Amino acid sequence: MSPTPDWFPEDITAADLVDAMGRIHRHRCHFLDLVTPTPGRKLAGHAVTISYFPTCSVGLPVDRYNFADLFYQAIQDDGEGKVLVLASNGHPDTSLGGGTKLARAQKMGLAGVLSDGRLRDFDELARFDFATYCNGEATRWGGDAVTPHQANVPVVISQVGIRPGDFIYADSHGAVVIPPAQVRDVVDEALRINDEDRTALRDIAAESPSSPTPEMT
Secondary structure: OOOOOOOOOOOOOHHHHHHHHHHHOOOOOEEOOOEOOOOOOOEEEEEEEEEEEEOOOOOOOOOOOOHHHHHHHHHOOOOOOOEEEEEOOOOOOOEOOOOOOOHHHHHOOOOEEEEOOEEEOHHHHHHOOOEEEEOOEEOOOOOOOEEEEEEOOOEEEOOEEEOOOOEEEEEOOEEEEEOHHHHHHHHHHHHHHHHHHHHHHHHHHHOEOOEOOOOOO
């Protein structure tokens, strides 16, 4: 499974894309302090979402509100290359899934998983082909605290809005969310910024203390 789309430049980083988004948009688009059981893997693809809600056996009966049903509602029978976004809705230290539940992501060919909650079974997740980024590893089941509630609805993670179809990219720098219609524009802008940085580095190498290079804005 390719970690990024075929057209996506391999040397682009999340930080580059955040810089590019900053030139095009004013809104916050990035996450920090993510933990991964798959270090070195890049996560890239269009988002499908599952939004969690505090558990209530009466209001959210398990025969209707469960991970398996919400997962297949989210991917709509085609998970190839998609990024499953799990939104904890205020429960960042609660487990939203683990190796058993997320084996479905492996089965359906997802590019990976992004969560603002914790995930269990890092050793198992590392053996899957997809990339995983989350708030940390959990040891305890979280089903008594939160329940999968809605599939493919807009969610908010770490003050960043994610809509189904948004493009997600994550690596060791962090993660970024890009409107789907602007992915190519943002990537092109990131490449231009990298060119500008290389020019600046050449200028810095040639400068002297009496004539420093002006800082770019």
